[in-house]
Amino acid sequence: MPKLKILAAILLLAVPGFAVADLSDAGVPDSSTWYLHVDLEEMRTSPAGSKLYAWLDDEVISELREETGIDIGKEVDQITAFSAPGAGAVVLIEGTVSQESQDKLLALAAVADELQTLKFKRNTYYYIEGDGSSEGNGHRHGKIEIDSFDNGVYFSFALKNRIIITSTPEEMESLLASNGKIAKRSSPSGTLFVLTAEKSLIQAGLRPDEFEAGGGWESNILRNAEHVAMMIADIAGNIAVEVRLVTREADMAQSLASILRGLISLMAFDDDMEPGVAEALRSTKVVVEDRALTIKVALSPDLVVAALKD
Numbered sequence: 001m002p003k004l005k006i007l008a009a010i011l012l013l014a015v016p017g018f019a020v021a022d023l024s025d026a027g028v029p030d031s032s033t034w035y036l037h038v039d040l041e042e043m044r045t046s047p048a049g050s051k052l053y054a055w056l057d058d059e060v061i062s063e064l065r066e067e068t069g070i071d072i073g074k075e076v077d078q079i080t081a082f083s084a085p086g087a088g089a090v091v092l093i094e095g096t097v098s099q100e101s102q103d104k105l106l107a108l109a110a111v112a113d114e115l116q117t118l119k120f121k122r123n124t125y126y127y128i129e130g131d132g133s134s135e136g137n138g139h140r141h142g143k144i145e146i147d148s149f150d151n152g153v154y155f156s157f158a159l160k161n162r163i164i165i166t167s168t169p170e171e172m173e174s175l176l177a178s179n180g181k182i183a184k185r186s187s188p189s190g191t192l193f194v195l196t197a198e199k200s201l202i203q204a205g206l207r208p209d210e211f212e213a214g215g216g217w218e219s220n221i222l223r224n225a226e227h228v229a230m231m232i233a234d235i236a237g238n239i240a241v242e243v244r245l246v247t248r249e250a251d252m253a254q255s256l257a258s259i260l261r262g263l264i265s266l267m268a269f270d271d272d273m274e275p276g277v278a279e280a281l282r283s284t285k286v287v288v289e290d291r292a293l294t295i296k297v298a299l300s301p302d303l304v305v306a307a308l309k310d
Contacts, residue, residue: 088167125156197233
């Protein structure tokens with residue numbers, strides 16, 4: 001794994017400490033086109049979440065630990081990422097990231113084609129571009145292959161127990177000035193909604209319309225949705241999954257619900273279907289309220305982990 005990609009993966013796995021209840025108010029700007037919130041601390045400590053975390057540790061975190069010597073599993077509690085018009089992508093990492101780990105991250109950053117140390121008031125932040133490799137006779141800088149970070153990455157350890165990563169210097173300095181608090185922004189095209197639960201593990205959402213300029217969606221469901229939100233939570237020892245779509249028209253929500261119910265029914269009574277999967281499908285709820293389509297299902301953590309391993 002190239003060193004800069006390791007750094008990027010660490011940064012993307014180490015984001016900020018906004019409580020779930022704050023996510024809709026302050027954790028993500030109203031105008032965000034997409035967001036992702038991962039609560040590793042809740043995942044480590046909740047009954048069902050701990051099994052999901054064990055899989056994540058085996059498949060992802062352990063590799064980063066071996067490659068870098070940084071134990072993300074012990075030092076990172078929450079990760080929040082989002083992108084808003086005019087602000088680019090932002091990743092906030094919360095946790096007690098040690099000075100030793102910060103030094104290792106800077107050492108990884110030092111192999112980039114470009115590394116700059118910058119100042120905003122009394123706060124230090126860094127800019128990196130490229131992965132240390134060159135192409136062609138013109139020594140063209142390599143670019144970080146992460147969406148929204150094609151022109152480089154700004155990151156800072158200046159705030160206590162937080163790492164800030166942005167794709168623009170303006171957003172970095174804004175976050176440093178506000179001590180990591182997100183300024184609310186008005187959105188003429190509507191705001192992202194956020195699903196919440198007491199023991200939420202993962203939350204995500206997007207506005208598909210904002211991506212159509214880049215080629216649109218192959219999925220008819222996403223193509224006809226204005227908002228999409230997803231949440232994975234630990235509820236009563238099960239992995240509860242909830243997906244909510246707001247369609248352009250109420251008739252479209254009803255049509256999609258009918259299609260989903262039909263597919264679920266066909267699969268649930270397939271003789272070749274594993275009993276646990278069939279039972280989960282039969283317990284899946286599909287509800288329509290005006291233009292909103294909601295899908296809910298509760299799965300045993302063992303079933304989820306088995307599916308991930310396959």
